[in-house]
Amino acid sequence: xxxxxxxxGAVIRFPxxxxxxxxxxxxxxxxxxxxxxxxxxxDDLLLLFPITTxxxxxDRFFREVPDTEKRRGGLDADLRMWIILxxxxxxxxxxxxxxxxxxxxxxxxxxxxxxxxxxWARERQSxxxxxxxxxxxxxxxxx
Numbered sequence: 001x002x003x004x005x006x007x008x009g010a011v012i013r014f015p016x017x018x019x020x021x022x023x024x025x026x027x028x029x030x031x032x033x034x035x036x037x038x039x040x041x042x043d044d045l046l047l048l049f050p051i052t053t054x055x056x057x058x059d060r061f062f063r064e065v066p067d068t069e070k071r072r073g074g075l076d077a078d079l080r081m082w083i084i085l086x087x088x089x090x091x092x093x094x095x096x097x098x099x100x101x102x103x104x105x106x107x108x109x110x111x112x113x114x115x116x117x118x119x120w121a122r123e124r125q126s127x128x129x130x131x132x133x134x135x136x137x138x139x140x141x142x143x
Contacts, residue, residue: 006104009037009109010106011035011105011107013034013100014029014033014099015032015033016029016035016050016089019087034050036051047089050083051073053080064082065081074105085116
């Protein structure tokens with residue numbers, strides 16, 4: 001995989017650092033988990049959203065991944081999965097210590113990605129989004 005392949009909708013294995021972990025001073029994600037590239041900004045910065053098999057609580061902002069998209073994304077179609085949209089990691093394509101050559105596992109369809117991120121664009125105006133830089137900085141933002 002080239003780093004040019006890291007575009008919106010790419011599903012990768014990435015050591016996602018949850019905001020709660022970063023707030024406790026942790027700087028490394030505990031495991032490489034399925035993560036979707038939400039946006040690539042300025043050809044360098046990636047906004048990365050985690051995918052989980054743990055059903056989110058109702059107060060979280062998330063979208064369930066349909067079976068067809070799980071298959072496209074290289075995920076286990078037999079498990080229920082959700083994209084968490086109220087937490088995001090920001091990482092640099094050029095300077096990342098976490099993006100590995102074998103990290104890409106699939107790609108969601110363009111239609112699904114547009115659907116998810118149109119919802120995110122609407123909701124982020126009224127919701128708190130936890131942004132964690134891979135350098136351990138945590139910010140909580142609205143809009």
